[in-house]
Amino acid sequence: MASTAAPGFGAQIRRSPFFDATLRWGARGFSVYNHMYIPRDFGDPVANFHALVHDAILCDVAVERQVEISGPDAARFVQMLTPRNLSRLSVGQCKYVLITGPDGGILNDPVLLRLGEERFWLSLSDSDILLWAQGLAVHAGMDVHIHEPDVSPLQLQGPKSAAVLRALFGDRLKDLKYFGLREVDLDGIPLVVSRTGWSNELGYELYLCDGSKGDALWEKIMAAGQPLGLRPGHTSAIRRIEAGMLSYRADMDMTTNPFELGLDRLVDLDMEAPFIGKAALRRIRAEGVRRRQVGLEIDGPPLPGPNTTFWQVRSDGDPVGTLTSAVHSPRLEKNIALALVGTAHAALGTRLEVAMPDGVRGASVVPKPFYDPKTDSPTGHA
Template identity: 70%
Template sequence: MARLQQKEFGFGTQIRKSPYFDATVRWGAKGFSVYNHMYIPRDFGDPEQNFWNLVNRAILCDVAVERQVEITGPDAAKFTQMLTPRDLSKCAVGQCKYVLITNAEGGILNDPILLRLEENRFWLSLADSDILLWAQGVAIHSGLDVRIREPEVSPLQLQGPESGKIMEALFGDSINDLRYFWLREYDLDGIPLIVSRTGWSSELGYELYLLDDSRGDELWEKIMAAGAAFGLQPGHTSTIRRVEGGMLSYHADMDTNTNPYELGLDRLVELDIEADFIGKAALRRIRDEGVSRKLVGLVIGGPALRGPNSSFWALEQAGEQVGTITSAVFSPRLERNIALAMVGKDFSALGTDFNVETPGGKTTAIVVEKPFFDPGKKIAATPSRRITSLTG
């Protein structure tokens, strides 16, 4: 195994490193980017191999950048409901929910996983934006008795069809009845953890929230050792797999100027609840008036893309821009270029075609159904599911 020296990256101190940083470098991390003011490993070699490792076996990813906003206090439940248009009244202790955080105009500030650890204790496990500051600002003027802070909690993602077996090797049989989008507290040889059946991969997976940052290196090595017999590899979140699954990336597929109806996330907006959440009036107006654009799935022609898009590509008809590609990648399993794109409502019907210029040259794109693979999300929800590489 190649061992890279930390000095090769030339990091300063103003951006935080995760408690798994040294372990990821030992295990071959070759490149990092910044997310929630922290370094995140983005490169463990060939991204296509990383994809096959994920869908055929399992990968371990450092996602400590998924920072937690913790909301506690007598009014924690009422305050948390203020932040999101999703009805939380039936969210039980021990349950997780995918939610949107919206502003007064109905724009999306973040799309975290919400975890309810206790009756009056919630975590928002964040995508890349400063929701801690937003929540603290809202709390000041809310008149509610809450405390908002960022706890020292650092998650890892163990994802892939073999992840259940690896978790059983670590935690025993009790892990097998942990339901999809539920959480449980564990002690792994003295390492305190919250474990949830969640993840950003569209595969069977778990997230392990480390509650003691001093044990990060030990936890990483313990999981890798338990997973060796099952083909576990170090890895990074797979753009290929998340686009296949139609999973959205904040700042790419949505931002503060995007509303839930444009994304087809109507199910996360419940306007009939009594709570007066932030953005309620705006979202009611948007629902009644309709939207002018929609997020769609595309298949792009031409040669295989060499990597994900690093800019937003214009979609044109008759020389006029009518949309923008937000996320694009070549899927080796589907053997085609696939993408998510925001287009004018009149150009969102299945079969609509566009002209687009990619780094490989001018080509065409056509609107298709999304997600591109496993549209019922059965893989992530069913522990026994196994996926086999089409290449054998």
């Protein structure tokens, strides 16, 4: 007989301000990200995917911890962290950035929010950038203050998310631009709302600025959104892989550089401002990379779920790379994946093999993203 025991939670792992609400609303499984529990299971992941792409879902992503950098030298310090040119980042804007180490490897890929002339947030992927930034500040000779504020984001994603936002705020946010942000108040609950998210669908992130009001905020959003089709959910591996969106520690880490991932647009080696990893990235660009990230379509029946380990990619039986993320897309009716392979094997149409736990399957290198909502059509092979 199947066990009905409730999941166990340790006191050493942090809980989000929305933790109890997610349990009430059906969260069945959690994982740990940035030293905090994150809901990963609200039932059928395919149903979660369809809710995301047809209606709207609300996700607890408080694990996206914020590093706040403030002070007279905050802008100069933030630029030191990233190879992306921030000279045109205005107050009220966000940018997707990379944080690089001395050897050009990627330490994190946060969304950067500029809340004031001297106040920034880094909305983090899974790594300890707070400690990295605080350590750099010790010897940087800059006037900055770096800490983790009481800020916990929710993601409201899907085509009906704008209608849900309107039900909550009226017309106050109707002109919020893509990658824009605004500080607002919802019945006494302080928030920063940005038009961002990890789904490649229309969506918003609501950054709660008072952790004691997490339960109230969740219930307000669900009460306003349920009549519009809103459901509790979790970030969708299916949708993000369709979009070719990267997951830190899966598709990249500190041993991966931006050029291998095709993220050249996030690197400005010609700007005058110094940043960590600049010399290394100049050398890598001059020498060229030895591997590249590619999209794969994997032969055979639908994968039972996303991969939980890295799978070896082979050519004629010889290892040539690593599959980092894989899933079956019910919309495309294909097994799709992201992989890092040697440049000699990265050309579109190249046939490869993937060593999976249940055996070896054939695969083809195809374009990314696999699905582009701007054209409302798949971009992979027919």
